[in-house]
Amino acid sequence: MSYQTVHTFGVSAYFIFMLLFLWMSMIPRTNPGAGWWAASICCTMLARLSMFFFPPIAGQPLAGPLYVLFISLEKPLLLTGLTRFLNLHIQVRWFWMASLASVLWLLAALAAGLPPFARAMGFCTVNAALLLYMGWIALKNSAGFPRWPLVLTATASFALSAHWLSGPGLIEVFPAWARNGFVLGTLLVLLQYLSLMTAVLSLFQSRLIDAESKALDLAFHDPLTGLNNQRYMKTLFDQALVLATRPHHVVAVFYIDLDNFKPINDTAGHAVGDEVLKTVAARLKSSTRSTDICARVGGDEFVVIATQLDEEAQAGEVAKKLLARLTECIPVNGKEYALGASIGVALYPQHGRNLAELVQRADKAMYQVKRNGKSGCEIFAGAAT
Numbered sequence: 387m388s389y390q391t392v393h394t395f396g397v398s399a400y401f402i403f404m405l406l407f408l409w410m411s412m413i414p415r416t417n418p419g420a421g422w423w424a425a426s427i428c429c430t431m432l433a434r435l436s437m438f439f440f441p442p443i444a445g446q447p448l449a450g451p452l453y454v455l456f457i458s459l460e461k462p463l464l465l466t467g468l469t470r471f472l473n474l475h476i477q478v479r480w481f482w483m484a485s486l487a488s489v490l491w492l493l494a495a496l497a498a499g500l501p502p503f504a505r506a507m508g509f510c511t512v513n514a515a516l517l518l519y520m521g522w523i524a525l526k527n528s529a530g531f532p533r534w535p536l537v538l539t540a541t542a543s544f545a546l547s548a549h550w551l552s553g554p555g556l557i558e559v560f561p562a563w564a565r566n567g568f569v570l571g572t573l574l575v576l577l578q579y580l581s582l583m584t585a586v587l588s589l590f591q592s593r594l595i596d597a598e599s600k601a602l603d604l605a606f607h608d609p610l611t612g613l614n615n616q617r618y619m620k621t622l623f624d625q626a627l628v629l630a631t632r633p634h635h636v637v638a639v640f641y642i643d644l645d646n647f648k649p650i651n652d653t654a655g656h657a658v659g660d661e662v663l664k665t666v667a668a669r670l671k672s673s674t675r676s677t678d679i680c681a682r683v684g685g686d687e688f689v690v691i692a693t694q695l696d697e698e699a700q701a702g703e704v705a706k707k708l709l710a711r712l713t714e715c716i717p718v719n720g721k722e723y724a725l726g727a728s729i730g731v732a733l734y735p736q737h738g739r740n741l742a743e744l745v746q747r748a749d750k751a752m753y754q755v756k757r758n759g760k761s762g763c764e765i766f767a768g769a770a771t
C-alpha cells in the first residue's frame with residue numbers, strides 16, 4: 387500500500403467516524419462521551435492529514451510538529467470522552483499534563499540534539515501509557531455498561547499501546563515499518579473508535595428499552611404497590627370476560643376499603659402507611675389465583691376480581707379469606723399495625739353486565755359493611771356472607 391493510499395484511507399475513515407460521533411452527540415441523552423470522541427477523532431484525522439500534505443519523507447519541516455500537536459490533543463480528548471461515558475470522577479487535567487510533558491520532552495530532546503529514536507521514544511511512551519490507562523479504565527468500569535464493546539475498546543487500546551511503544555524500535559531496525567505501522571495503527575484506531583461507537587449505541591438502546599418498560603409499567607400499574615391500576619383493571623376484566631364462556635361461570639368483584647388506615651398515617655407517618663399499603667397489596671396477590679385481578683383504585687381502596695369461580699358460594703369464601711389475611715397484624719420497622727377491611731362483593735352476571743356496574747354495586751355493599759360497624763364482608767343486595 388502506498389504512502390498516499392494509507393493516509394487517504396485513514397483520513398476518509400476518520401472523517402466518517404467523526405461525522406457519526408457528531409451525529410450521536412446531538413441525539414438527546416445519547417451520551418456525553420460522543421462529543422469528546424468526535425473531537426478526538428477529528429484530531430487523529432488532522433494528524434493524518436498533516437502527514438498527507440507534509441510527508442516527512444520529503445523533508446517537510448511542518449510534518450512532525452503538526453502530527454505531534456494533533457496527537458497530543460487527541461489522547462486527552464479520547465480519555466475525557468471515556469470518563470464522561472463511564473461517569474467517572476477522574477481529574478482529566480492529568481491527561482493534558484501528560485500530553486504536554488510529552489511535547490516538552492520532544493522540544494527538549496530536539497534542543498539537546500538527541501537522536502530521532504530517543505526523541506520518539508519519550509513521546510511514544512507517554513501515548514502508550516495513556517492508551518494503557520484507557521484500556522484499564524474501560525475494563526475496570528464496564529459493569530453496568532455495554533460489556534463487550536468496552537472489552538473491545540480495552541483490547542484495541544492495549545494493542546495500540548504496544549504499537550506506540552514498539553514503533554520507534556521497529557523503525558530503527560526495519561525502516562519500512564514507518565509505512566506498515568501506519569496501516570496497523572489505522573486499523574487499531576478504527577477498531578477502538580468502532581467499539582466506542584458500539585458502546586454508545588448499545589447504551590442508548592438499553593436506556594430506550596428501560597424507559598419504554600418504565601413508561602409501560604407506569605401506564606398499567608400503581609407505582610407504590612405494583613398492583614394493576616384502574617385503567618388496566620378494566621382491560622384485564624374485559625379479557626377475563628372473553629374467557630368466561632363456561633355455563634354457570636361466575637366472576638366476583640370485591641371492593642375493599644381498609645378500616646382505620648388513616649390513624650396509622652397520622653401516628654406513624656406516611657412512610658409507614660406506604661409500607662402497610664405494600665403489605666396489603668402483597669397479601670391480596672398471595673391470597674388470589676394468578677388469573678385473578680388485583681388493583682389499587684384509591685388511597686386505601688382495592689378491587690380484586692376472581693375471574694374463574696364455579697359457583698356463587700365460592701365468592702363468599704374468597705371474601706372471608708381476604709378479610710382474614712388483611713386483618714392479620716402488619717409488621718413495619720419492628721412494630722405491628724392492626725387493620726380492618728370492609729369488603730363488598732358483586733357477581734357477574736347476576737349484579738351487572740360490565741365492570742362499572744359491578745364495581746359500583748360492590749362499592750355499595752362495602753358501604754353497607756361500614757355502616758354495620760366495619761371489618762366484614764357482604765354481597766350486594768344485603769346478602770350476608
Ligand SMILES: Nc1nc2c(ncn2[C@@H]2O[C@H](COP(=O)(O)OP(=O)(O)OP(=O)(O)O)[C@@H](O)[C@H]2O)c(=O)[nH]1
Nearest residue numbers: 610643644645646647648649651656659660685686
Ligand atoms: N401512606 C399513604 N397514605 C395514603 C395514600 N393514599 C391515600 N392515603 C391516605 O389514606 C387515608 C384514607 O382515608 P380513609 O379511608 O378515610 O381512612 P380510614 O382511617 O381507613 O377510614 P375508614 O375507611 O372510615 O376506616 C387518607 O388519610 C389518605 O391521606 C398513599 O399512597 N400512601
